[in-house]
């Protein structure tokens with residue numbers, strides 16, 4: 597079978613969300629639709645691999661599609677698709693120094709591994725070396741809105757079997773406290789509450805005051821990214837002052853970031869993203885490093901659609917240490933997905949498909965309706 601890459605298609609899409617995204621990052625400018633991209637690698641023998649460019653903040657998904665189409669695709673066409681490390685090394689060379697390169701890399705890596713899985717007739721998790729578990733518990737995320745609406749979301753999530761609830765904070769403290777109280781009451785004591793500040797607080801003192809107030813209001817599993825991403829010293833001081841565990845998100849993209857965070861003793865938990873790490877294997881490397889320094893990880897979400905979520909699902913069943921619910925519930929955010937089959941979300945669990953590769957089939961009709969350019 598000829599597995600030389602003959603053609604690469606990059607399809608920018610605009611996928612309407614069920615609910616506009618509101619958080620401290622975009623208080624006055626909610627995101628109504630995701631501007632993402634689909635990568636199709638097609639070999640000379642007609643075998644295909646699918647990848648997804650997913651990025652919610654900043655909204656540069658279509659710029660990344662442009663780079664994928666004009667820079668990456670011409671350079672990767674004609675290469676052997678089964679030699680993923682060589683293809684990715686070339687991609688790394690082309691995108692060297694570009695800060696958003698990881699998102700493009702992740703999409704191509706996904707497509708290469710999908711293609712390899714289809715070629716060998718095995719699910720992607722088998723290519724990674726097999727499964728630690730068959731399904732993975734999911735958390736549910738609630739955006740900033742009126743406390744009674746947030747409470748209703750929390751109640752629904754608990755009923756649907758989600759294993760934790762994540763809440764955006766970082767507004768006026770009184771508003772945050774009201775939301776935390778409402779959500780904690782609605783979710784019940786069995787559903788752990790995670791708070792994500794997206795770097796909203798600007799000093800250790802301000803963050804410590806907020807965290808103490810939250811801890812006096814409800815039981816908090818952890819506070820995610822309380823300070824801006826580069827303030828590792830602040831995160832370290834906050835860990836010393838606060839009894840609530842601190843999670844790194846924006847501070848952590850690459851394996852190098854994981855090393856810096858560990859060295860600075862700046863986080864208790866890592867939020868690892870396939871899209872931000874630069875692919876499934878790069879994310880797995882962060883998991884492996886973190887295990888060596890006793891820092892547990894979860895898998896975070898750019899609200900990936902069906903292709904990106906399938907990639908997360910295969911990683912999630914494979915990694916040895918995954919002690920908490922993950923946040924890759926992206927497909928549930930959309931009116932319609934781009935795949936007709938893929939990972940399942942059922943009773944608060946994510947389950948990868950047993951089909952070859954990612955196990956997804958593109959829904960061409962749905963994609964046609966979302967094409968952006």
Ligand SMILES: [Mg+2]
Nearest residue numbers: 792794820845
């Ligand atoms: Mg976050």
